[in-house]
Amino acid sequence: MLMDRPRTERTAVVAPPDDDKRWKIIDVTMRRNGYAGHALIETLHAVQSCFGYLEDRSLRYVAMSLQLPLSKVYGVATFYHLFTLKPQGEHTCVICTGTACYIKGSRGLVSAIEARYGVNPGQTTEDNALSVLSARCIGSCGVAPTVVLDGDVLGEQTPDSLIAELQEIV
Amino acid sequence: MNLEDLAEIAEQSVEAEKSQRHCVRVCMAASCQSSGAGAVLEGLRQHAKQDADGGVHVKPVGCMGLCSAGPLVSVDATESKTEVMYKDVKPDDTEELYAGLDGAPLERLRCPTDIPFFACQQRIVLKNSGIIDPENLDDYIAAGGYSSLVRAVTEMTPADVLREVKQSGLRGRGGGGYPAGLKWSTVAMAPEPHKFVICNADEGDPGAFMDRAVLESDPHRVLEGMALAGYAIGAEHAYVYIRAEYPLAVERLKKAIKQATKKGLLGRRISDTTFNFEIEIRLGAGAFVCGEETALMASIQGLRGQPRPRPPYPAEEGLWECPTLINNVETLANIPSILARGGDWFKGIGTETSTGTKVFALAGRIAHSGLIEVPMGIRLREIVEQIGGGIPDGRRFKAVQTGGPSGGCLPEEHLDMSVEYDTLRSAGSIMGSGGMIVMDETSSMVDVARYFMEFCMTESCGKCVPCRAGTVQMHELLDKIAEGRATQADLDLLEELCDVVQATSLCGLGQTAPNPVLSTLRYFRHEYDEKLRPESERLPPLPVVTGDH
Numbered sequence: 001m002l003m004d005r006p007r008t009e010r011t012a013v014v015a016p017p018d019d020d021k022r023w024k025i026i027d028v029t030m031r032r033n034g035y036a037g038h039a040l041i042e043t044l045h046a047v048q049s050c051f052g053y054l055e056d057r058s059l060r061y062v063a064m065s066l067q068l069p070l071s072k073v074y075g076v077a078t079f080y081h082l083f084t085l086k087p088q089g090e091h092t093c094v095i096c097t098g099t100a101c102y103i104k105g106s107r108g109l110v111s112a113i114e115a116r117y118g119v120n121p122g123q124t125t126e127d128n129a130l131s132v133l134s135a136r137c138i139g140s141c142g143v144a145p146t147v148v149l150d151g152d153v154l155g156e157q158t159p160d161s162l163i164a165e166l167q168e169i170v
Numbered sequence: 171m172n173l174e175d176l177a178e179i180a181e182q183s184v185e186a187e188k189s190q191r192h193c194v195r196v197c198m199a200a201s202c203q204s205s206g207a208g209a210v211l212e213g214l215r216q217h218a219k220q221d222a223d224g225g226v227h228v229k230p231v232g233c234m235g236l237c238s239a240g241p242l243v244s245v246d247a248t249e250s251k252t253e254v255m256y257k258d259v260k261p262d263d264t265e266e267l268y269a270g271l272d273g274a275p276l277e278r279l280r281c282p283t284d285i286p287f288f289a290c291q292q293r294i295v296l297k298n299s300g301i302i303d304p305e306n307l308d309d310y311i312a313a314g315g316y317s318s319l320v321r322a323v324t325e326m327t328p329a330d331v332l333r334e335v336k337q338s339g340l341r342g343r344g345g346g347g348y349p350a351g352l353k354w355s356t357v358a359m360a361p362e363p364h365k366f367v368i369c370n371a372d373e374g375d376p377g378a379f380m381d382r383a384v385l386e387s388d389p390h391r392v393l394e395g396m397a398l399a400g401y402a403i404g405a406e407h408a409y410v411y412i413r414a415e416y417p418l419a420v421e422r423l424k425k426a427i428k429q430a431t432k433k434g435l436l437g438r439r440i441s442d443t444t445f446n447f448e449i450e451i452r453l454g455a456g457a458f459v460c461g462e463e464t465a466l467m468a469s470i471q472g473l474r475g476q477p478r479p480r481p482p483y484p485a486e487e488g489l490w491e492c493p494t495l496i497n498n499v500e501t502l503a504n505i506p507s508i509l510a511r512g513g514d515w516f517k518g519i520g521t522e523t524s525t526g527t528k529v530f531a532l533a534g535r536i537a538h539s540g541l542i543e544v545p546m547g548i549r550l551r552e553i554v555e556q557i558g559g560g561i562p563d564g565r566r567f568k569a570v571q572t573g574g575p576s577g578g579c580l581p582e583e584h585l586d587m588s589v590e591y592d593t594l595r596s597a598g599s600i601m602g603s604g605g606m607i608v609m610d611e612t613s614s615m616v617d618v619a620r621y622f623m624e625f626c627m628t629e630s631c632g633k634c635v636p637c638r639a640g641t642v643q644m645h646e647l648l649d650k651i652a653e654g655r656a657t658q659a660d661l662d663l664l665e666e667l668c669d670v671v672q673a674t675s676l677c678g679l680g681q682t683a684p685n686p687v688l689s690t691l692r693y694f695r696h697e698y699d700e701k702l703r704p705e706s707e708r709l710p711p712l713p714v715v716t717g718d719h
Contacts, residue, residue: 038472045414045453079474079631080455082414099377099571099607100533102621136458136625138415139379141533141605142201142237142540153204 011035014064017057022050026058030065037068040076044083053084081136089124089131091169094148097121098137101145105158109145110134112159113166129170171434171441172324176317183312187248191225192271194218195244197300199233199386200379200418201540202240206261210241213264226271232387234300236287237540245271247301257281286556287538292519294527295503296543299387304422307429310390316435318509319394322401323443331402332358335505337513339525344370344461344498345573345602346678347524347591353495356485358403360493365405367396368489368496370466371412371419374458375574376625378605380529381499383541385412385419388503389426393449395502397436398509400447403495407448411466414453423451458575458629462677463496465631476633477677498603500529520546524590524601534571534607537562544589551585554608565610569693573602575622575629576682578689579615598689600682615694616701620648622686626679637680640671644687651701658702665691 012035016023029046033039043066047058054077063073077083093113097106110121113132119125121134140146143155147162154165187193196202196211211230218226234242239257247253256267256279263279270276293299302309310316322331336351357365369392373381385392396408412420427449431437438446452470459465460475467489469475488494504526508516517525524546530553533539537559544553554560554570561567569579578599580587587593591601609618627641647664650656668684675681691698700708 036472038470040472041455041469042453042472045455076472076474080457082454082456097376099375099574099605099621100539102376103534103607103609103613135415136374136456136629137376137378138200139373139382140201140204140237141377141379141531143204143240144533144539146204153200155201155204 012065013067014061017061023061025050026062027065030062035066037066040066040068040073041080044073044077048083053087055085055087086124089128091129091150092131092133092148093150093166094133094135094138095121096136096138096140096144096146096148097134098139098141098144100141101137104144106145108159109147109157109162112163116163116166117170125170130166171316171320173317173320176311176320179308180312180314183308187227189225190227191223192227192246193248194226194228194271195231195234195247195300196228197232197234197240197242197244198230199237199383200416201233201237202242203418205240207241209261210243210259210264213261214243214268217264217268221268226268229303230305231301232299232304233296233383233541235291235296235540235542236281236538238538239281239540242281242300243267244300245275253283255281255283285559287540287542287559290548290552290557291543292527292545293543294507294516294519295384295391295500295529296387296541297507298391299383299541302388304387304389305425307390307426307433310388314510315390315506316394316430318506319397319401319435320441322398322509323441323445328358328402328404331398331509334509334513335402338504338508338516339513339523340501340504340508340516341524341591342498343500343504343528343603345576345600347601350497350501353485353497354399354403356483357405357493357495360486362493364407364492365403366489366492366494367400367403367405367408368463368466368470368494369396369408369410369502370461370463370496370498371410371416372454372461372466373413373416373499373603374461374629375576375603375605377531377533377571377607378574378603379531380541380604382416382419383531384499384503384529385416386422389419389422390430391503391506392423392499393426393430393436395497395505396449397440397447398505399495399497399502401445403493405495406446407450409450409452409470409489411452411454411460411470414455420451420453427451457631458625459631459677459679462679465677466496467494474631476631477679479676500604521588521590523592528589528601528604530604530606532558532606532608535561535565535610535613536608546590547588549586549588550580553589553606554585558608561608561610565612567608568611568613569609569615569618571599571607571609571618571686572605573600573685574605575625576600576678576685577602577605578685579609579618579693580689581693598685598692600685614652615690615697616648616652619687619690620645620652623648623683626683630679630683634674634676634680636671636674637676637683640667640675640680641683643667644671644684648687651698654701654705654708656702661698661702 124131243256245254340350341347465475465477484494
């Protein structure tokens with residue numbers, strides 16, 4: 001516990017939107033931080049890891065619990081690239097577009113996916129099977145170009161190898 | 171924990187190692203894991219378990235450096251034995267590899283350890299990387315870990331610690347190169363009772379992975395450096411602000427904090443002294459601008475990561491208006507070694523104005539990509555041609571990019587330059603945090619400039635107009651030039667905009683955003699001119715190769 005931080009040290013003021021057990025994890029995060037406003041980013045991380053994305057009612061609940069204006073919560077949620085306000089597809093494929101991957105052909109991977117599935121980074125296929133995202137750099141530059149497929153890092157990808165991987169799961 | 175306790179743990183570890191027949195180290199850093207190191211580790215462990223003779227210790231370790239040849243396995247990297255290293259190890263190879271432990275080494279997968287990639291390095295920050303198990307505190311202690319901290323809090327005054335850091339000449343490794351000792355003194359002198367230490371682990375430069383590797387391979391070293399900083403400046407609370415994109419580093423850091431706190435090396439009353447030091451982790455959420463210190467502090471406080479004008483500098487008025495010391499991961503990772511061996515020892519490495527070593531993430535079109543640590547003052551050519559093994563596929567070197575989106579591209583004629591903060595700056599690039607991307611003749615420099623401008627445009631936080639609007643305009647002009655739709659007037663306008671954005675932006679992001687354009691214009695202007703000519707007069711472009719190896 002840090003003494004010198006402006007702390008509000010409150011208890012919960014509103015009840016979760018429904019009886020989904022995942023709200024408990026969100027509540028724990030906020031309680032650990034004394035429901036202080038500076039816990040906003042931590043809380044949004046918790047929401048996104050539990051629910052996959054930040055839906056309107058989650059943002060409202062967090063705003064009310066931390067006693068922050070909705071505008072501020074929305075502002076922070078949209079400022080950071082990692083937060084998403086849209087639900088993701090069943091599978092996610094993150095294409096790294098860092099410098100090393102760029103030099104070694106990440107553009108080819110993006111166009112291969114577009115040609116095969118008709119989606120660009122930031123989009124989800126119509127059947128909701130695959131979301132394609134791009135990352136600034138995942139730091140695995142030694143095995144560039146890389147993609148992160150459902151959480152697993154795959155290095156040294158070519159358009160053909162990536163499409164083959166995707167066809168196996170999608 | 172006092173010095174005797176640490177020595178005892180170290181001695182036990184040494185004894186345990188002596189009693190082993192072999193020690194097999196498997197690199198479990200993110201790159202090797204993505205090439206299947208987990209299954210290799212499991213396979214080797216199974217063989218060790220079934221081995222009737224026993225005595226083979228299989229251990230997960232951090233980054234061994236040569237990421238492009240992973241998964242890497244190293245056998246008997248001890249002083250008394252000869253190390254044998256294997257590359258590209260597949261799970262199916264483990265049986266043969268294990269069988270070779272007592273017999274002839276498996277030549278098929280052998281990776282020579284006397285090649286310049288390993289031989290030309292000098293390791294301080296990465297000393298334990300690839301040697302110790304990052305999730306085992308005793309392993310770090312056995313390598314001399316936490317003895318600098320315990321000695322400092324029990325035998326030295328904060329002023330003594332400060333003096334060594336000043337004496338070392340260490341400069342900030344995050345890119346700016348501000349003298350660490352000076353920054354520490356400013357915070358130490360501040361009269362306020364509450365101060366903070368922040369470790370900046372928001373490694374946002376695309377193509378840079380030094381900090382990730384240090385945190386994944388030797389997390390305790392960074393924590394020890396932070397605690398030493400806290401002791402020197404009089405702070406009891408600290409944050410590590412780390413990218414959420416590095417889940418493995420976050421996990422290891424969390425574990426390390428827990429282990430060290432349990433042993434009384436962090437937390438309350440360290441080594442039974444009155445010194446308390448608590449470290450909390452704060453996750454970033456994907457904003458490059460948060461590498462800027464005032465934006466980073468805003469983000470820790472739960473706000474949008476937008477910078478504010480300086481002064482006041484964080485050293486005077488930082489987190490929650492308290493004096494705050496912000497140092498980069500690599501800067502802090504140097505501290506335990508500086509305290510252990512003295513500031514004079516550190517000063518003796520490198521050059522007069524750039525002391526010590528620098529970790530670089532070598533990537534791009536180069537034979538050996540991975541993580542290297544070299545003394546300051548090394549020639550760029552040595553890094554590219556010897557350590558990196560040159561350009562593969564018989565292609566020609568074109569440029570090396572340092573400093574990420576804030577840096578520049580250096581051409582062949584600068585390869586003999588010595589790598590120092592000031593020489594790189596005078597050549598139009600910067601040291602940066604350590605990303606080093608090599609490009610060959612297939613890369614178009616206009617495209618590279620456009621790539622970085624696109625990055626800065628998307629990452630601009632939007633607070634000040636020159637950066638918010640300027641990067642968009644510059645990107646549009648670069649687009650036009652790259653697609654061959656531009657005129658000389660467009661190029662002139664681009665140059666003018668570079669000057670304005672550089673001079674008038676609020677923070678480092680905007681001030682340095684024009685650097686990739688300016689440096690490519692300085693050394694590769696002919697490529698821009700070529701794009702301005704009518705299509706019929708242009709040279710045919712070289713085929714762009716994607717994803718080949």
